Amino acid sequence: MASNIGIMDRSDQLSRLGLFDSRVPRYTSYPTAPQFTPGVSADEMAAWIEAIPDRSEISVYVHVPFCRRLCWFCACRTQGTRNPATVRAYLETLKSEIGHLRQFLDPSVRIARLHWGGGTPTLLTPEMIADLAGAIADAAPLADGAEFSVEIDPNEIDDARLDALVAAGMNRASIGIQDFDPEIQAAIGRLQSYDVTRHAVDALRARGIASLNADILYGLPHQTRPRIAESVQRLLSLNPDRVALYGYAHVPWMARRQAIIPAESLPTPSERLELFRTARELFLWDGYEEIGIDHFARPEDGMARAAREGRLRRNFQGYTEDTAPVLVGLGASAISRFPQGYAQNASSTGDYTKRIRAGMFATARGHVLSRGDRLRGRMIEALMCDFRIDSAEMVECHGATQAQLSELYREAVARFADFVTVTPDGLSIRPEGRPLARMIARCFDAYDLASTGHSSAV
Numbered sequence: 001m002a003s004n005i006g007i008m009d010r011s012d013q014l015s016r017l018g019l020f021d022s023r024v025p026r027y028t029s030y031p032t033a034p035q036f037t038p039g040v041s042a043d044e045m046a047a048w049i050e051a052i053p054d055r056s057e058i059s060v061y062v063h064v065p066f067c068r069r070l071c072w073f074c075a076c077r078t079q080g081t082r083n084p085a086t087v088r089a090y091l092e093t094l095k096s097e098i099g100h101l102r103q104f105l106d107p108s109v110r111i112a113r114l115h116w117g118g119g120t121p122t123l124l125t126p127e128m129i130a131d132l133a134g135a136i137a138d139a140a141p142l143a144d145g146a147e148f149s150v151e152i153d154p155n156e157i158d159d160a161r162l163d164a165l166v167a168a169g170m171n172r173a174s175i176g177i178q179d180f181d182p183e184i185q186a187a188i189g190r191l192q193s194y195d196v197t198r199h200a201v202d203a204l205r206a207r208g209i210a211s212l213n214a215d216i217l218y219g220l221p222h223q224t225r226p227r228i229a230e231s232v233q234r235l236l237s238l239n240p241d242r243v244a245l246y247g248y249a250h251v252p253w254m255a256r257r258q259a260i261i262p263a264e265s266l267p268t269p270s271e272r273l274e275l276f277r278t279a280r281e282l283f284l285w286d287g288y289e290e291i292g293i294d295h296f297a298r299p300e301d302g303m304a305r306a307a308r309e310g311r312l313r314r315n316f317q318g319y320t321e322d323t324a325p326v327l328v329g330l331g332a333s334a335i336s337r338f339p340q341g342y343a344q345n346a347s348s349t350g351d352y353t354k355r356i357r358a359g360m361f362a363t364a365r366g367h368v369l370s371r372g373d374r375l376r377g378r379m380i381e382a383l384m385c386d387f388r389i390d391s392a393e394m395v396e397c398h399g400a401t402q403a404q405l406s407e408l409y410r411e412a413v414a415r416f417a418d419f420v421t422v423t424p425d426g427l428s429i430r431p432e433g434r435p436l437a438r439m440i441a442r443c444f445d446a447y448d449l450a451s452t453g454h455s456s457a458v
């Protein structure tokens with residue numbers, strides 16, 4: 001009983017600090033994408049690619065913005081299509097973009113990490129998969145030991161496509177699950193039975209895929225603690241190497257199809273926290289290690305090792321062990337990251353296609369990083385990954401002074417005094433303050449977030 005009272009007191013305190021009604025970024029970049037402006041052009045993109053040093057290893061993300069049908073809960077940039085000609089035309093545009101990349105990239109550059117996401121990349125036919133992989137390899141081959149991961153839709157995969165992906169070098173896979181409960185699946189417009197998912201997992205493992213990531217959501221309509229516990233148990237029976245436990249973000253003013261989901265069927269913010277805690281406990285009991293704010297990994301998994309060794313980073317896919325300074329994003333709406341800044345392709349497939357056909361990169365917006373951005377961005381990333389900021393790193397790597405750091409720490413300490421600790425080594429978030437990590441990180445964000453419609457803090 002005493003511990004329950006403790007939890008309630010703590011929840012009250014989190015509530016008073018605004019955890020349950022704040023909208024804060026997920027900080028997969030800094031500044032966040034809504035702050036990007038048209039100030040970065042295709043010329044900058046070309047110059048930044050040309051500036052990649054010879055023999056570098058880079059990361060590449062390829063976006064396939066199509067799905068056979070659109071799930072109501074999903075806020076991804078994707079469009080429904082059942083027309084193979086649409087997908088084929090997009091693939092040709094992607095290959096042209098890869099051709100531009102090849103013109104500006106030194107031939108000695110290799111890809112250390114390749115990720116195909118969407119949308120539904122497994123919508124590509126086996127021939128298209130081989131075609132796309134071949135075009136990428138012509139521009140920059142995979143490095144020895146490269147990781148090549150693909151988002152696999154269990155509803156949209158078969159042996160031929162899996163074989164083509166493995167032949168192209170795929171050695172990691174990510175599967176979206178959301179929740180196994182049929183009523184919840186019906187409410188979010190995404191039917192995907194346990195058997196279909198199990199079959200996809202078995203087929204991947206049979207082909208030697210060494211690492212499997214699964215995404216599951218909390219905060220879905222009609223989700224209760226027993227229901228999420230049941231879904232987590234079923235997920236654990238698939239033994240994924242990594243799990244991302246994301247909060248469903250209900251933002252129908254940004255993702256219009258979410259308006260089909262009645263707001264009254266959603267758990268309250270404090271219920272969301274309980275759903276997260278229930279799932280978290282089950283992953284920890286099963287031996288997973290907690291990674292950052294919303295991931296879990298087997299202790300032997302590379303992400304768990306990176307977290308233990310302080311090498312965890314944030315990128316547009318969430319947590320990563322990827323420390324490459326360059327990530328080239330290909331496809332409509334894809335974002336590239338360079339030491340100089342961010343460059344985002346035109347979001348709509350039509351605008352993206354028009355720009356690529358005009359013989360240039362499709363860059364429509366972006367951001368040139370200032371010294372202050374780099375310092376604040378690294379502080380935010382460190383809080384999101386390690387729950388602590390190392391003052392020595394900020395001084396040595398980002399030229400901060402102790403006086404600057406004290407000033408930057410001041411707001412976080414003033415607002416979250418019971419949850420952060422400042423010592424001569426830096427600022428750290430206490431374990432009980434971890435649900436507030438995004439809100440604490442926001443104290444280091446110098447941009448105006450007022451109008452950008454970010455997701456709930458929990």
Ligand code: SF4
Nearest residue numbers: 067070071074076119
């Ligand atoms: S959840 Fe996957 S399949 Fe459904 S709309 Fe989003 S990207 Fe497409």
